[in-house]
Amino acid sequence: MAKVKIATDWLGGCAGCHMSFLDIDERIVKLAELVDFTSSPITDLKHPPKEGVTVGMLEGAICNTHNVEVARQMRERCDILIAVGDCATFGGVPAMRNIVGTAAALRRAYIETESTVDGLIPDSPELGVPLETVVAVDKVVKVDLFIPGCPPRADAFYYVLTELLAGRTPVVLPPELFTYD
């Protein structure tokens, strides 16, 4: 049987969810026998392959136009999209900037910070343009599964992937793995 292809990527997040995923420890070896990790921010190949993958996982919130592109590309190239972590499922810490507004948040971060001298808000054309409102991934593309948690427990990743491999679709995590923080 061909291996199931999995791709991951991150948006406006802290990489903590990916770290937690790696915390499944030696079970990743067992998992690697069944799945093929095609691409991720922590492998050489960064983008999901054009021919597509079965499972796509996204960490982080939608904060700028670049995040929107990445989310859309992942959605197009995967069958099952999983929002991973509190930022991807709820907006999380990045969404706290909605309380003051993007312009004020950028000004505070790059110009008004006490340690900043001659501050400048980055505006390189290579960068994504910050959105007015930070949102969860499901507000931009259709999401099939949510794994909340900050970060989600390693066991939650393992549970969801083994369930999917067994041909079952977990609707909601079991209580011991379901956490908002």
Add this chain to the structure above:
Amino acid sequence: MAIVNITINGRNISVPAGITVLQAARQEGIDIPTLCDHPALSVVGACRMCIVEIKGQRNLQTACTFPVTDGMEIETESAEVVKARTMVLKMLFSERNHFCPFCEMSGSCELQDMGYRFGVDHWAFSTYTKNYAVDATHKHYLMDHNRCILCGRCIRACGELVANHTLGLGQRGSESMINADANLPLNESTCISCGTCVQVCPTGALFYKRSAYMGSDSEMIKVKSTCSQCSIGCGIEIITRGGNVLQIMGDWEGQANRGVLCKAGRFDPLYDGRERIPEPLHRSKDGEENISWAKAMQALAKHITKVGPDKIGVIVANRASNEALYLIKKLFIDELGVSNIKMIHTPAPRIEGKPHGTLSRIAGSDTLLVVGSDPLANQPVAAFQIKRALDKGARLIVVDDENNALSPFAHVNLKISDIGQAVEMASKSPSPVVVYGPGIPAPAVDMLKGITDRANFIAIETGVNTCTARALDVNKGFKSEAVELLLVLLGDGKCGGVELLKDIGGKTFIAVLAGYASELTDKANLVMPNAIWCERTGTLTNTEGRIQTLQSAVEPANGAKSDWEVLQMLAAKLGKKITVSADDVANTLATAV
């Protein structure tokens, strides 16, 4: 009582008529989720979590407000109900900021529990974009409107339990906010800092500053004890983590208070900045020396034997436990024959031949006569009960020559000399209750005896444990002049300073058992560390005569000991076989109180 037959989820059950669907379900052990409901508060149907399907009703109905009727068929877990409930929950999450990771109450939040229960693993609607100001002006607690679900528990606690009516709902519709008075900052409002609103808040909208970010419910240890701040003896829960006292909560099962506390009970002990006494200390003209408990007992026993019973004086602060007072009686009065003993507070006079009731009598009274007592200033939880009765239409007559904190709420304010008029007014009412304290002069006591036989009397003592002191007849009268050995059991209260040494001769050996260092301990020849309120064990008798337990929530600091433990050690040192147990105390008081 009439019984109706109803069906819940296909189960036929019989319940009393007039109760709500929610009460009926709970009687049968059927769990209906709620958020705004609280057992100590009235029902409002604000959160809509308890909606159920009732056959014949056009819409889903809130179980907490809907009374049962005969033949009613109720479904609490039908697909439609669960779907609607989940929708309600999603809407609650969509309004304001209910993102858990940086909320103080994460892990101790009823909204979060509901989210887990109904599998809310993402937000169906867009959420927090509007920021509300956090009111951090209050010294003891914080109000974060962003976490509020407008369940109104705090409003009901403030009005119904404390009868203070500071909190209310301001504005309308989506602009609705919890307001203090006319939308004032909490520290400028009429808030009396009782903290009951915080105790009932289901989310992180109201939380204590002292314990903020120090752990969630599951990490805390809760110990039930009794407040020793005044004679009401409120039931408390001492909440600790890692040996640190973080919170004091009112015990909902506390008979005198039913969950409510005042500022002095809930907050003051947590902010006590006084210095503790590290270990027993001996002070003489040769200098100061830290000594062991064994040596301290030896020194004290030596002086007791040397000076003899006529030259021993004992002063006991009103917080002394029943066990300590029992031992004082057995050891000092009965065994040693000491008669120079006094309590710091004098008891209220007994009004002979009149029925004395418990505080619960206040609720059923239509006319309250307060005399010789200022409960709102000194025993606030009793005053809350009086104010609650006023909200229900009772009249209040305050008789006091000084400023009484209850005066602004009184229908009639009279001087002590006019007590006859008060007695006459109260006698005309169907169910008068007289609340009186030690401040009542003897002539007024005689006048009170003339009140109608329908009247009930409630004595509110000023001293915490005065009831036991009176029952054991510990207050023998005190003459300073002859004292050559003075033993002061000071406890952890703030009363009893150097003024106790008035007329005490310069050569007197002074031994003090105290929780905290003070001017008095600075002058003492022997200082012994006393376990404080959260450390000590024993029992107290409250102003109603109820014996209540003190539980130790943390280990006594630096080997401090409870008052009765010290007296028991002293008795052993003196070669007297005197011990005390809970049964000794209960039996002695049962015959005396």
